[in-house]
Amino acid sequence: MPTPGSPQRRFRLADDVLWAEYDQACRDINGSTDRSDDIRKHVEAVVAEWKKRHQAG
Secondary structure: OOOOOOOOOOOOOOOHHHHHHHHHHHHHHHOOOOHHHHHHHHHHHHHHHHHHHHHHO
């Protein structure tokens, strides 16, 4: 549930089977079905890597 006043970013994943398998993978690996938290962690990791590369060069 988004926090009131926060932006509501969305993306689409049209493959229902992949989405269901991702749900199961999150449950098995992370112990929860909070896919948004998993996606947020991924985005943060990609941005951190990008920043690291730009600061190094």
